[in-house]
Amino acid sequence: MRVQLALNVENLDEAVEFYSKLFDAKVNKRKPGYANFAIEQPPLKLVLFENPGAAERLNHLGVEVFEGGDVRAATERLKAAGLADSVEDEQTCCYATQDKVWSLDPQGLRWEWYRLLEDSETFGRKAMTAERRPQDPERVREMVQEGYTRVVQDVDASHAADLSRRVGYSDEELEAVPDGANLGVGCGNPTAIDALRAGETVLDLGSGAGMDAFLAARQVGPTGHVIGVDMTEAMLEKARENARKTGVENVEFRKGQIEALPVEDESVDVILSNCVINLSPEKDRVYREAFRVLRPGGRVMISDVVLERPLPQAVLDSVDAYLGCVGGASLREEYLETVRQAGFREVRVDRESNFADAIGLDDPQVQEVMEKLEITPAQVRDYAKAVISLHLFARK
Numbered sequence: 215m216r217v218q219l220a221l222n223v224e225n226l227d228e229a230v231e232f233y234s235k236l237f238d239a240k241v242n243k244r245k246p247g248y249a250n251f252a253i254e255q256p257p258l259k260l261v262l263f264e265n266p267g268a269a270e271r272l273n274h275l276g277v278e279v280f281e282g283g284d285v286r287a288a289t290e291r292l293k294a295a296g297l298a299d300s301v302e303d304e305q306t307c308c309y310a311t312q313d314k315v316w317s318l319d320p321q322g323l324r325w326e327w328y329r330l331l332e333d334s335e336t337f338g339r340k341a342m343t344a345e346r347r348p349q350d351p352e353r354v355r356e357m358v359q360e361g362y363t364r365v366v367q368d369v370d371a372s373h374a375a376d377l378s379r380r381v382g383y384s385d386e387e388l389e390a391v392p393d394g395a396n397l398g399v400g401c402g403n404p405t406a407i408d409a410l411r412a413g414e415t416v417l418d419l420g421s422g423a424g425m426d427a428f429l430a431a432r433q434v435g436p437t438g439h440v441i442g443v444d445m446t447e448a449m450l451e452k453a454r455e456n457a458r459k460t461g462v463e464n465v466e467f468r469k470g471q472i473e474a475l476p477v478e479d480e481s482v483d484v485i486l487s488n489c490v491i492n493l494s495p496e497k498d499r500v501y502r503e504a505f506r507v508l509r510p511g512g513r514v515m516i517s518d519v520v521l522e523r524p525l526p527q528a529v530l531d532s533v534d535a536y537l538g539c540v541g542g543a544s545l546r547e548e549y550l551e552t553v554r555q556a557g558f559r560e561v562r563v564d565r566e567s568n569f570a571d572a573i574g575l576d577d578p579q580v581q582e583v584m585e586k587l588e589i590t591p592a593q594v595r596d597y598a599k600a601v602i603s604l605h606l607f608a609r610k
């Protein structure tokens with residue numbers, strides 16, 4: 215065994231140079247902000263943490279042991295003496311995984327009995343890493359398809375109902391749609407932006423499991439028709455199964471990309487979409503396609519996510535933030551300009567709400583993304599203020 219001395223140093227380079235000379239020894243491990251020396255004579259583990267401005271020079275003291283049972287024996291002895299402060303098994307610290315027991319001296323100085331198990335690439339516990347999203351539009355669509363295949367497989371119906379109430383659906387509407395049609399992935403209720411009329415043909419862009427398509431089908435009645443378009447096979451299967459099971463005949467679900475709609479020119483009266491266009495890497499194409507398929511005078515009723523100000527690049531680059539309808543969202547003005555550029559008139563924001571109020575920042579998925587991106591709850595609250603659910607009306 216050997217004694218360990220862990221110091222806080224102002225400048226790691228200077229400290230390494232000094233102690234190399236003092237002990238005539240080579241540094242044993244050197245990482246960003248951290249170095250140690252394993253000195254044989256006198257037996258000493260000298261650890262240096264670069265902590266500029268630290269109140270104390272001494273970080274902590276310890277005893278490094280080498281046998282499996284030594285930490286256990288120290289733990290039992292310290293526990294029996296009432297001196298064991300905490301026990302850590304297989305904890306990663308200081309670029310190594312270790313077993314250890316901590317004790318505090320009467321002044322609160324920390325001592326550890328520890329044994330190294332293996333080296334680690336990270337200083338502490340290996341952080342969950344945020345996966346970076348692709349840039350190529352086709353790859354983005356594949357990523358979205360994979361993500362939303364998981365969504366339809368893992369849906370929790372009561373959580374979905376709760377989220378949908380928060381974004382504007384009534385209990386009556388939630389009860390009216392087939393079981394499994396509501397995935398809780400909308401950011402508003404587009405069918406509430408303007409009334410649908412009996413006999414109208416409605417197109418739902420990114421129809422998912424059919425939530426809004428089924429609500430629209432009720433409103434347009436047997437003389438009307440609803441077309442849902444989605445590119446994710448698992449969504450289409452779920453939506454078609456729901457239509458079959460409930461015997462709803464005035465709705466169909468077509469496979470396709472909203473950037474190249476499988477729909478005739480000037481053939482629909484109303485376009486709906488709920489929390490989908492933010493997921494498209496080519497929003498201008500989506501709005502041009504929407505314009506093409508609408509009849510002159512036709513209406514657009516869309517709930518989508520936009521940003522009031524830019525978010526940090528790390529958030530915009532993350533796969534999770536993209537799938538969570540935040541990473542791909544455009545700035546509000548840019549979004550509205552895309553709609554106007556496609557040729558629409560009467561472009562107006564019917565209503566806006568804060569997206570985070572609806573999803574809740576304590577949602578486990580939000581928490582996981584925060585952890586991956588290493589952002590604090592305070593930063594999340596700040597960014598969340600910039601994420602808006604926008605409910606848009608426009609006419610061709």
Ligand SMILES: C[S@@+](CC[C@H](N)C(=O)[O-])C[C@H]1O[C@@H](n2cnc3c(N)ncnc32)[C@H](O)[C@@H]1O
Pocket residue numbers: 355358359362395396397398399400401419420421422423424425426443444445446449470471472473487488489490493494539
């Ligand atoms: C957030 S979910 C919303 C689903 C549905 N609108 C709802 O509110 O329940 C997004 C849906 O859009 C679909 N989607 C995303 N990008 C798409 C694209 N470029 N073309 C077609 N469908 C797309 C996904 O497959 C997924 O079903």
